[in-house]
Structures are given as structure tokens and as C-alpha cells.
Amino acid sequence: MNTVILEQTLNGIQFGLMLFLLAAGLTLVFGIMDLVNLSHGSLYMIGAYLIATFTQALDSFWLGMLLGIGVTACVGVLLEMTILRQLYKRDHLSQVLGTFAIILIANESVRILWGPQPLTFNPPASLAGPVELFPGFEYPAYRLAIMAVGALVAAALYVLISKTRIGMKVRAGAADREMAEAMGAKVSWMFSGLFACGAALCALAGGMLGPLLAVQVGMGESILILAFVVVVIGGIGSVRGAFVGSLLVGMIDTLGRAVIPSLFSGFGPEVASSVAPALAAILIYLLMAAILFWKPKGLFPVGA
Amino acid sequence: MQAASILAATPTATPLRSVSGATSHSLSAAVTLPILLGLLLLPIAAHFYGQEYFLSPVTRVLIYAVAASSLNLILGFGGMVSFGHAAFMGVGAYAAAALMMNQVTSLWIALPVAMGLGAVVSAVIGLISLRAHGVYFIMITLAFAQMLYYVAISLKFLGGEDGLSLSARGSMWPVLEPLDDTALYYVAVLMLASVVVFIQRLVNANFGHVLEAIRINETRVASLGVNTFRHKLIAFMVAGALAGVSGALLAHQSGFVSPSLMHWTQSGVLMVMVILGGAGHLYGGIIGAIIYGVLEESLSGYTEHWQLALGVVLLVAVLVAPQGISRLILKRTPK
Amino acid sequence: MSALLDVAGVHTSYGSSKILADVGLTIAEGQVATLLGRNGMGKTTTIRSVLGLTQAQSGSIRFRGHAIERLSADKIARMGMAVVPEGRRIFANLSVEENLVAFSANRNSTREPWTLDGIYDLFPRLKQRRRNMGNQLSGGEQQMLAIGRALMTNPYLLILDEATEGLAPLIREEIWACLSKLRAQGQTILVVDKYVDRLVTIADCHTIIERGKVVWKGPSQALADDRMLWERYIGV
Amino acid sequence: DTLKIGFLTTLSGPGSVIGNEIRDGFNLGLKHSGGKLGGMDVDMTIVDDHQDPQAARKTVDRLIKRDKVDLITGMAFSNVLLPVLPQILQSGTIYISPNTGPQDYAGEKCDPRFFAAAWQTEDLPAAMGKFANEKGYKKVAIVAPAYPGGRESLNGFKSLYTGTVTDEIYTKLDQLDYSAELARLRSVKPDAVFYFLPGGLGVNFIKQLNAAGLDKQMAILTTGFSADEDVIKSVGAPMTGLFNASQWASDLDNEANKRFVKDFNTTYGRMPTLYASQAYDVARLIDSAAKKTGGKVTDKEAFRVALKSADFASVRGQFAFNTNQFPIQNIYMRQVQALPDGKLGNRLIGTALANHKDAFAAECKMK
Amino acid sequence: MSTVLRIDNLVKRFGGVLATDKACLDVSEGDIHALIGPNGAGKTTLIHQLSGALVPTSGHIFFQGENVTGSSIDKRARQGLVRSYQITSIFKPFSVHQNLTIAIQGRTRETLGMWRRASYVQTRLEEAEQLAIRVGLGSKLGQSAAMLSHGEQRQLEVGLALAMRPKMLLLDEPMAGMGHEESGQLVELLLGLKRSVTILLVEHDMDAVFKVADRISTLVFGRVIATGTPDEIRRHPEVRKAYLGDEFEEVAA
């Protein structure tokens, strides 16, 4: 029984860390450029498609990953320079409309380029099987790799944003763009760079999750909402908050799916089959509502 | 008053605008009447050309126009960006379906019930979420809408995830048999017209002015002695009630309700309609719903990849008409 | 002494409303200059034009011998101009110390640049609050921070737009003393403030604007002697 | 004369593999009928239903009212079919299901205008239940998505399985990560796991099950839906040895099937799946019925009777409609093996249920 | 003279910072009571608590004898306790006229009507115009507030508070950013309100404070260290040390 809890905890952490990769970019772009970027999920999708394609073409997962991340970052910068830049000074509503439009365009373009059917690709053979963590307990090696990558990125990002002068300038640009420029910050470059980072993180998440889930049109939207939930729980603009929020959401989601059905098993599988998954899904939103009720600006509120 | 001396010198470079009490949103007859007339005559033209099919999508657009207008009331005028408006539509739709299941077929019952339920549910959600602001409000409303969505999924007796088919269309006195497409169309037209008139009166009245002031600076309104929470809650309930009605009508129009009516993407589409049309413009919701609906219906007829075209159109719209299409067409300068 | 800043014939408007008409202003290196006038006359607009925050329609602005009227604000700032803006505009999501450090630089290549310690000596209050976020400061503390933030870039030209607004008399006096000290060190400064009686003792030269036009220019002595000017243009 | 067909199927998302097979199979059937059906030109509108009932209802409304189609076919999933079927049947349009065969319409709600040409949803899972008995699995855990097709499939398995069902797990229909469910399986320790997860869902499930090392701890049971060529292609070697029930197999020995498999391979460059075979049969069925009525489908009743006689050479060999217009057919057992050409594929190993009739026909009042 | 506002042992803590530290203060009816103190002494924090924007950690606030410590901003405003903001808080997209009519609507509680046109209420429009003239914005009636200069916005800020016809006004640095002339006008305005409105004035402009104040309290580190007449305060050694400075006499003279 203990190993179930351990396994589910690991699953929760793994899901949470992947969510973090998406939420980190989202929270930075949101908190710092004050851009509500619904198309963040599209970059995740594009990254996944590119990495799947490169992996198949080059027959190497890691090469494909590297190339895919690079290209996605470029796509991100291109998007930022051509369209999103126009939206920074607009209100959140225009941003919602504009980036919603980008979702539609990205989805259809991918559908045209790659077809409507999902792509599948496999993790590197070395990570395909299970590893024995301790006698009698096996866990998928690939999921462990995902955790390692997520944790590493989290640490690097934290240092970059909160400990370096670049990080400070970026945050200053977020608080008051004009003032930051008057202090000598080249805000537009900083923002492009930041956006490239966000896009790269998206691609990384897409590439890591691709072999596990599926690379398909619309994959961005379903996870986007969760990423937004994470961002808000953590406090908009806070990388630390995104980290904690991701783990919370990942954990609640996984444990909810694991525990709730057994609570309902007494009512028979019919009831359990309809009520339990729904209730498990509600948990996350309940969590968010509760957190916002007690801490209206999220767990780690940033600035004004 | 001894202190009444006006500043000796003030730059008068800025042109003076006409002095009115507060912002005015007028219902211009030159725009409304032709549209209303056109809408009333449309079924006749459709029958004449044998294109009755089009009444269905047009009815749908009108119903969405009601929902979008109700969202525009709180989002555009009140600054409450609700990302869960589809939930109220869903509540109305389920109310209509549940009544139908119990052989209550009259829309005279279904619509008020949906309206009441919409108001009650929005009151509950509003009581909790209206304390939050900005993005946090957006997310809390989303959270509640998602909860309702999953509740709908888990309610076996309402069809659960699989949804519920309505056995037939409702009737509406004086029409005693199930409404056909044309009759339902007229119900929708009537509904939209009354909602527009109601909203127009509301936003030009005292309540509307206070609502707009709350959007701009809520604390300041509170320090002027106004209980801002109560005003926001009232607006939120009004919008929820109207959305409920539109949901009930949609249920009868499509004959099927399912949780996907309440999915967050539906709320997103309603928001997109409002922003596209022009948040805070009297016609914003309607014009947005029409443009979105017409684009969707017409483009999907031409190409499988209609979403690409739709995306491009929306993007261009946001770039050239930052205040929404209605302000572009109707040339009303924003405040 | 050469002119550090030379503004000539500047016209600026916000949208369709013309605010500045033919504004001219020259500050020599090492001078302390002021810009005076009633509320709404265009002082801030002049400063914004110089800083590149609002584009001037026409006219020339030269800084350290370069034409800067078409340059972006960040470029101009890096050339060595720093502002204490009206309304303070502290970065709310940075701590006091981060506000000071984020943009610190030695833009005028002085041998004794301002450092964190220097600023803390000047405003001990800030040292007590160094870990607070920008938005957790009182109005006056924010004002001190804004001045410190500008000094930390070691600019050629320091611009103060109502930098004593909201400061307690004691602190205000310290600011005046600080300005005198800076002047003694050869710092070039442009000040907008309403305490004209203090400014005449600190500054070298003054420019008065009225409805976007320069109506008077002259040295401190001339201004001090002509109380009529005060009444007419500054409302004292 | 032209025959207007509304072809609505799932072409995007995790279920799109199925819709794709159905479309390709149907098109091949159409080609084999000479590009015409019953001698009539075919005007076919293919629309993606996105596996979304709301969207499907709008499309059907358009197909019926604007395009005035003669018949509709194509849908892969019961959760799409069930909400739109009343709309179709009320308008008097015929619907021929190339895939799902929900219980409601096999029994009480059976309708003269509704034909299930593939199977009743319980059929194949029931065969696996019987197989589990034969293998002697005492404890089985069963998994399916929470939707009509999923629930019926598990009912089907339970209907013939006599051991203990240790755990009945329902997942979300759009779920792709099964880590939580796998952890549950690991703790329950059944002898075998039976799963019904159509399309991409099944691919992910078995991949993740293997990655977690569970394949060494329990036997795996599934139907042809999750062990056909599409799945084998994406999962590969770990599928080897898997038993699965299907009403069709690529190596079924009959003329129609040989031609179908060969031409499908040359046309699309891949082996067909059972979905493709079903849709192929639908095209051939329509062709045969329309021929019978002399190239006229305007007489709906005559056309219906002709359809019901099912006078065509099914790739499944024997095929007939029961009174409820659901199939009477053999259900076979297949196993994934290395084929003579070295590739992995399904091989026919026996008959699980001969001349099988679904369990609900008795409730149908049609004669 | 009766006490309108009584502050009793008020404490406000922000994490480790004691912004208000057992502050006690009585304000008498009709007085202009000035509150001075060094930057960061806790003046704004005190005003926030008086107006209801911040909840005190402990202590009580009595307005006209009633304990209002826990009541909301709007409730206090309706009772006549009205504030202006240190950081300008106006309705920027609205015109000056619209700003003032909204304020009047708040006072007259005409906020729930959903049918009758608000702009048909002639008396309200006229009152707003009078108010604009009173605060020196008569010529800017139709201009949107966003386009006013800093100083003009401060004038409007005061106008909004006056529109409430308050019994007691809390003014947080109303003169900050105003030029001499505008400050002068505001001083006149405040003197004109004397006796009819009680005023608690936070201000660093000592010329103005000494001109208008009946009583002055000095706040240092969240505590009231001295209360007295302007003359008493001017000579108070601790106040001079903490706030006014030695040079002040010559400046004020």
C-alpha cells in the first residue's frame, strides 16, 4: 500500500514539474510584460510537433529536442516581434482576443502542415523501461528523467530572475516600462529575450511530454488552463509561486484521481465512474478558489 | 464664495468636449430600425428562396447575441471580466431540459425559470468571486464555471457527460404546438430586442454611470459612499439572469444539452465576441456575436480550415479596431 | 564651459493638443538650472521631451554634443541622463536595494561614483527599509529612493521633477543641502520645484515657462531681485 | 441520378485514427463498386465531427435540411452518435453505422432506419471475457473511458467472464496519462487487465504500462480495437503475443477479403484495420442495396428492405442482419505475431463466438 | 466643543513594521486639525485606517461617538467621514464634470436607478459645475481628467471629496504637487470651510499648515508625540528635532 502512495506522489511531482515548465514562461510573460498570452499553449504544441518531427528525421531524441527547442524559441521571437509586441500596450481584453486568434491560426497551420492525426514518437530506448528504485518498486525511467529536467530548469530560472541584475531589470520593466526605459533599459530586447525563454520552456515541456502523451492539435489548450491556474495560485509573475503552484496542482490532480474513485467504490462502479473523475477534476478549481479566498493575490504575490 | 477665483491662466489647447452628465450610450434609430426590420422580414425572404435552413444558424447567432450582450454589461461596462459566463447559459439550458423531461413544455415557464436560476447561481458565484479583482476575478469565475461543468458531468440524471436530448421543442402561448424554426426565430428576435432596450436604459441611468465609475476606480467610488460590492453583485446577477434565458432558448433551439455548453472554451468564445464587437459599447455584444457567428457559418462552408481564416480575421480586427468593430463601424468615439 | 544640454525651438504636443511652442533651454556643464512656472505650463512636458519619453514634433535637442531628439529614451539614459520623475515611479516589485542596484552604472566615468553605501549615508531611512518592496514605502521614502536610484547611475545630467514633493521639511532641507553638495562636486542638474526661494540660492540660472512658451531666462541674481516675476509667473 | 451521402466521422484528436480508417475503408469500397453506388453517382460530403456532439448536431442539421442527403454514415463514437441519432431518424434519413452499435438501439429503441453494420458494442469484449475464463484468470481488473461505449464494453466483458472483477476503472475520454490508473493496478495485482481504450488512448495505455514494468506482472487482454495495425505500428514489439478478439482478420480466407486487403495495402501503403473493413463493408452494402432497388433510393422503404437483406460479399465471410438490424457474425480470436514478411501483425487463431447474435435483439420489437 | 473623531490606542502592524503604535488623538468639531510628522511616520497609514481602507491591528476609532473601527469605506463616507488620496485617485477617462457628478450621485445615493436617464437630472449637473469652479477647474469642465496636469488633478481630487459635503474631511497631502498659487487658493478654500466641516489635514507644506490649522498633532514612529496650537508646536523641541528642523523658523518667517 505504501508503494502506491509513493508511486502516486512521484506521478504528481512529475506532472507538476512539467506543468511548471509551461507555467514559468506564462507567469513571466504575464507578470513582466503584463501580457495575457493565451497562445502560450500554441508554442507548447508547436514545440512538440517540431521535436517529434526532428526526432523522427534525425533518429535521435536528444538532437531532435535541441533543434526543436531552438526553432521554437525562434518562432516565439518572431511571434513576439511581429504581433505580440503590438499588444503589450493594449488592455488585457485586446490581448485575449489577439492571442485567441493566434491559437486558431496556429492550430489550423499545424493541421495543414502535419495533418489532423496525432503524431507519436518514442523516448530514447535507454529510458523506455522501468528502473527499480528499491527492491520491489519499479518506476518508469522516463518519468524520472522528466522530473530531473523540471527540477533543474526551476533552479536555474529562480537564480536568473531573482538574483541577477538582468532579472531585476526585467522585473523593473514589468512594473513600469517607461520608467525602466528612462533608466536606460532596452526593454524591447529584454522582452524578446524573455519571450524566447518562455517559448523554449514550452518546447522543452512539449518535447518531454510528447512521447508520454500525444502530439496533437489542441494539446495546448487543455493544458493552458491548468497552467493559468498554476500561475494564479502562485501569484502572477512569481517563478517561485509557479513552482509551488505546479507541484500543488500536479499532486492534487494525481492524488485526486487515485483516491477519490476508491472513496466512491461503495456506490458501485456506475456512480464511481461518473462522479469520481468529475470530483477529482473539481478539486483543482476548489483549491484555486480556496487559495484566492485566503490569499487574494496568490501564494507569493509580486509587487503592486 | 471667496475661494471661487478661477485659475488666472489655464492652457486651453485641449478642445472642450460637449458637457454632459456622464457617458451617453444612445440607441440610434438610424441603425436599429433597419436592422430590426430586416430581422423581422428575414424568414419571409428565406421561405421565398427556399433557404429555410438558414433560420437555424441565424437563430443561434441571435441567442448568442443575447448572451454576449449580457456579458458585455458586466465586462464592458462594469469591468468584471467574467471567464465563466457560459456556465450561466448552461444553467439555463439544463433548466429548460429538466423542465422538458418533466413534461413542462411552455417557454413561458422555462424562460423565467432559467432566468431565475441564472440569477441565483450568479448571485452565489458573485458573492464569493466579486471580492477578487482583475486577473484573480477572471480566474475565480473560471474556477466556478469549471466546477459547474464537472458537476454537470457527474449528474447522471441530467445525462452526465453524454448530455441530454430534449424530446421536442417547447411551445409558447399563443402558439400551442412545439415551435418550429420560424417561430423560435421570432422568439429570439424579440428576446434580443428587449434585452438591448433594457441594457441601453440601464447603462444610461444612474446605475450604469456608477457601474462605469466602478470599472475605472472602485476604491474611489467606495470612498464616495457607494457600496460597490452590492452594485457589482446586482449587475452580475442581471447578466447571469439574461445569460440563463439565452441558454434556455439555445437548449430548445438545438434540442440537446451537454456539459460542453459550459466548457471554458464556450466562455472564451463569448468573451471573444464581446471584445471583437467592442467591450463597453452598447452594440458590442451583438455585433461581436453576429460577426463571429457569420464568419463561423460561412467560412466553414468554404474550407475545412476555416479556423485559420477566422483567426486571421480576428487578428486583423484586434490590430485595426482596438476598441472593437462596433466603434469602427458606428464611428462613436470612445470616452 | 560648454553646453551639456542645449534645447532649441522645441514643439511638443499630446495628440492634438499643443503643449510646448518653441521652448529653448541651455545648461552648461556643472551648472544647476531650474525650470519654473505654474501648474500645467509644460515643465514636465519639456523634461519628457528631453528624456525622449515624449517625441518632440520639431526643434533640436543636443546632449553632450550629440543630437538626441530622435533617440529612444533608453539610449538617451545610457548617454548619461537620469531623472527623478514626477510621482516618483518606484519599481513596486523590486526591493529598495534592488531599485538602487538594478540600473547602477558609472555613466559619467567619475572616479568617485555613487555607491549603495553613499546613498544609505544620504538617506539612512532607506537603509532601514532596504528589504521592503517599493510599494511598501511611505510617499517620502519613495521620493528618497527615486533620488537615490537616479544618482546610482552617475549621470552627466540629473533631472529632478518636483523631487521635494511630499517630503518633510527636515528632509527637504537635506535635499537642498545635497543639491548644493552635488553642485560643488560639479554635477550638472536641472530642477523643477516650487520652492523658488530655495532655488535662487542653489541654482545658477533659471527658465520660466508659461503656457508652453519661455517667458523669462536669467541668472539667480536677476530672479532674486525681480519679485514681480515671481508674482506674475510663479504665483508666489 | 446521384446518391447524396453525408459522411460524418472523427478526423481529429486521439480518436482520429479510427475516423481515418473508416473514411479510407469506405472510399476503397466505393472504388471497388466502380466509383458509383448502385449505378448512381455519389455526392459525398465528408465532415469532421471532432468527437463533439454539439458540433455534430449542427452538421447533421445542415446535412439534412440544407444538403438534403439520402443517407448518413461514418460516425466512430457512441457519444457522438447517440445525441445526433434522434435528429437523423426523426427526419426519416437512413443511418448505417460503420462502427459503434449502442445497446439502446439494439434493443428497445431499435429503428427501421438504423443499421449497425459492424457489431454491437458488447460483442468483442464479451468474447474476451470468455477467453479470460478459458485462460483461467481468477482476478481481472477492467479499464475503460467513462462514456457509453466504454461502459457497454465493460458490461460486455463481464457478461461472459465468470471470475472476479477486482477493480472497474473508468477514465476520462480525453485522458492520455494513465499513471494514476497504473499505480492502482500495481497495488490491486490482478491476474490480468482487460482494457477498452479506443484509438490513441489505447496506444498510450499500453506504452505506459510497459514503461512501468507492469507487463511482467499481469496478463493483458484487449479487443481488436486496441490491438490492430494502427496500434501495433506505434507501439511495436511490446505488443507481441497479445490476444485480441475481432469480427474480422486480415488473413480471413475469402475472396472479398483478399481483394480488400491487397488493394488497401497498395492504395494507402498500410495494412487495413478492422475499422476499415467495417466501412468497406458499408460501402459494399449500400451498393448492393441500391442495385437491388434499381438505382433508386427515393423509395425509402424498398431501399431499407434491400439493405436489410445484406446481399453482398462481406470481407468477414458470413454476414447477416438480425431482426434488430445488428449483425449476426463470427467473432474470432487473433494474436499479434511476427508475420512471414517479418513485420508484426495480427494472425487469426480461432473462432471465439460462432454466429454470434447480440444480447439485446430480444428487446427489439421489429420483425 | 465636542469631539468628532476619537482615535483610541490604534495599532497597525505590517509584518515587522509598526506603522501605527498606540496612537491616540481627539479632533474637535469644526477644527482644522493638522497632522504632521516625518516621512514614514505613519500618517497615510492612519488616514487609511480612519477611512476604512485598512483594518487596524488593534484599537478603536470613534466618529461622532460611534465606533466605526470595523465598518466599510462606503459606510463611513455615508456617515460623512470622507477622504482624499495622497496618490491622485480620480476617474481618468471621465471629464471633470462627470467626475464630480458621480461624486454627487454617491452623496445623494442615487445609484440604483436603471431606467431614467442620469443626464436628465439638471440640479446635479449644475451643482457639479459650481464645484468645479470652486476648486479652480471651471474652465476645464469638459476635459477628460487624464489630460489634466498633475496639479490640476490634485485640484479635482479635492473637488471629489468636497462633493460629498462631508462632516469631516481627511485630506492626505492635498497640496503636494500644487504650485504656490493653487496652494494659496486651497488654503482659502479650507479657511472657507472652517467651522462647517471638520478637517484632518496631513501636509508637509508648513506655510499652509500654520496658516490654516487650529491644532496640530505630530506623529513620529506611529505615535502622537505632541498636540497643540500652531505656536506650541512650532516651539516644541521634539517636534523641531524630529520634523521641522532648525532652519524652519527662518523659512516660515
Ligand SMILES: Nc1ncnc2c1ncn2[C@@H]1O[C@H](COP(=O)(O)OP(=O)(O)OP(=O)(O)O)[C@@H](O)[C@H]1O
Ligand atoms: N497625457 C496628456 N495628454 C494630454 N494633455 C496632457 C497630458 N499630460 C499633460 N497634458 C497637458 O499638458 C499641459 C502641460 O502639462 P505638464 O505636465 O507639462 O505641466 P507642468 O508644468 O509639469 O505642471 P505641474 O506643475 O502641474 O506638474 C497641461 O495643461 C496638461 O493638461
Ligand SMILES: Nc1ncnc2c1ncn2[C@@H]1O[C@H](COP(=O)(O)OP(=O)(O)OP(=O)(O)O)[C@@H](O)[C@H]1O
Ligand atoms: N504594505 C506595507 N508593508 C510594509 N510596510 C509598510 C506598508 N505600507 C507602509 N509601510 C511602512 O509603514 C510606515 C508608515 O508609512 P506611511 O505611508 O503611513 O507614512 P507617512 O507618514 O504617510 O509618510 P509620508 O509623509 O512620507 O507620506 C513606513 O515606514 C512604510 O515603509
Ligand SMILES: CC(C)C[C@H](N)C(=O)O
Ligand atoms: C470502438 C470505438 C471506436 C467505438 C466504441 N465502441 C463506441 O461505442 O464509441
Ligand SMILES: [Mg+2]
Ligand atoms: Mg509637472
Ligand SMILES: [Mg+2]
Ligand atoms: Mg503619506
